[in-house]
Amino acid sequence: MADKKKRRRPEPNSDDETQLPFKKSLKPDSLILKSLEDLTNSLRSTTSSSSSSKTLTLADLSLSSSCREVTDLTLSSVQSSIESLILRLAHSILSGNGFSFDVPSRSAVNQLYVPELDRIVLKDKTSLRPYANISTVRKSTVTTRILQLIHQLCIKNIHVTKRDLFYTDVKLFQDQTQSDSVLDDVSCMLGCTRSSLNVVAAEKGVVVGRLIFSDNGDMIDCTKMGMGGKAIPPNIDRVGDMQSDALFILLVEKDAAYMRLAEDRFYNRFPCIIVTAKGQPDVATRLFLRKMKMELKLPVLALVDSDPYGLKILSVYGCGSKNMSYDSANLTTPDIKWLGIRPSDLDKYKIPEQCRLPMTEQDIKTGKDLLEEDFVKKNPGWVEELTLMVKTKQKAEIQALSSFGFQYLSEVYLPLKLQQKDWL
């Protein structure tokens, strides 16, 4: 297209600019920035500067015996632990006892939310998976095969997807859910993260803004990634050298909002890093967010829809998902703030009725279930907001702000939120 001229922020007296609600309450950016700097500095001073991950561990709570967690292992140690495991099996076979795997249970009953850690962890229940048993012979065969494939990956030091893994032996695995679930079993058995196994999920997230990092040896400057942004790498172990002059990380649920902020280069007006997984958080984005938080020590502010799923998504970033609880230590980002859109914002920001949607029965049920979750209970502000949502039976997406003009989000709503430090 010929029209190449860059967009400018609209002139003060341009059309709908004058009647934008709350535009008047905005202080000059300089003042807002000052208060944000104080916030970031206080956060940095509180968190120990020596180690980036000086957070409570299971050991600190003397839970390490009763709970199970995995850690990042180097490829070589994964390789050797597979080899010693197989050696043990061989011995057991030679001594005439056949062989069986001792597999940690990942069932719901084996899950535990630890308030002190503010995340879900896996308890220590395990179950035997003997080869010489009609009910488990298939699964123990699959387990052996997965171990062999992972061993190959270690030797070659390459990454593959769960799908690749499945396709190396379709006849045995039958469908991918089987190889996927055994893959998680293997992570637990070896006590290492899935990324340590060099099996990665397909990437989904993108990042843009005041961040420089290395992806597989290439230095990436996320202020020079245009509107598209940088695709978050699937393999966190090749990500490093993070540098940033940002004052906060803006975690966005939807890519529409991400796009708006990227095009308006919001991160130039308020130095920040903008990241989104485009809906449900994927492992790569969760690992990337945690790494940013830990290494850069920045506050994380979440911009999600005002519905139960928005809060659910926030919680997955914050304290993990049940089916990967064994890895919650590496996948979760502590202390994420709920910036918006919050149920109380709907009236506060006069979101027009037509942009609010009635909650379905399912929505309301999900909302009520969330109110029972510990990670919500421990935050009175969240309980209050969620209660309001369930009471009013109204929800709204981030895009609802578009009813005040497409740029209301980046020009009024977010700046005002930052100015008022209005997060929970």
Added chain:
Amino acid sequence: MADKKKRRRPEPNSDDETQLPFKKSLKPDSLILKSLEDLTNSLRSTTSSSSSSKTLTLADLSLSSSCREVTDLTLSSVQSSIESLILRLAHSILSGNGFSFDVPSRSAVNQLYVPELDRIVLKDKTSLRPYANISTVRKSTVTTRILQLIHQLCIKNIHVTKRDLFYTDVKLFQDQTQSDSVLDDVSCMLGCTRSSLNVVAAEKGVVVGRLIFSDNGDMIDCTKMGMGGKAIPPNIDRVGDMQSDALFILLVEKDAAYMRLAEDRFYNRFPCIIVTAKGQPDVATRLFLRKMKMELKLPVLALVDSDPYGLKILSVYGCGSKNMSYDSANLTTPDIKWLGIRPSDLDKYKIPEQCRLPMTEQDIKTGKDLLEEDFVKKNPGWVEELTLMVKTKQKAEIQALSSFGFQYLSEVYLPLKLQQKDWL
């Protein structure tokens, strides 16, 4: 993770390397590269160097009167054509005739495949959408509202998603399919592409390899995008300055295969640009691919699953989708070659039985339907392959090659395909 050492191609005498089928038939890369260079040069010499888009047009076929196509318009011309349209409506209202829109029909009966163009185009049938008619009053109101919103976008010169558009008036639009479909109507009415309206689809595609381009003013070097690659920008009008020393474009259906090639940096061994939309082609990726093909004049080789949907996806890139046929000239990339995985490859490359999947009834039906499609018929090679697929009732995904080792795709299959110029 501590283990940071880069992966090397496995040593010749490493484990499963020796028994890789066809590894022996591989010539030295230098010879393969030479023949690829000849190919690219011949392509460049045939396509006129003056204009990049010297392809047949509807006018050349004197179809411009009976068929309708949209073109890229500058924001200012979109704005003025909206204003003159509204002016005409006002006149008609003042002269007591009320108003109605003359909307091009996008129904299947109004679609036409033009072999000379090798793409689907829209015929010239239109239907009236009067305001003063109970059956059309809603839709004409929606049309007016959409026109007004697009007019705003023109003035501000910003981009929004279809979702944003929907949310500016939920009560009127009711659900997004309504605002989406009227948006397409408006494109046809104004005779411009949807991207000319500054309404963009959420980005999905990624690109990596021997390409440098500018995204919203930032220069992007896709050889320095690590394993994650660069997210393809949602707004093609901010993309430009494409430079490349690649010999071909590798269009990949799935992101798993994309990841394998990105990690192995396949584009360093065989200079190419690797692009994927991660499944169904989205508009942004289709526009990006066409722009690359037109400006860089490179052959496009497609790596898709060996099933009817793989070919279907190839066809969407190649000759467009029915529901956006009015924009096929801008969305389609001419002369895409079917590299693989082709039905004949299954036996040729000895894909193990367990990695082939039986086609479902639906698969077979889709396959047979495709055989009736003109874009397949015009390519005897494709007909032959598709017939074989339907006959053997077998399909296979790209990942099926993983059964020979995770890197068989990048180390043997693709190099051999290139060496043998084995595409259709």
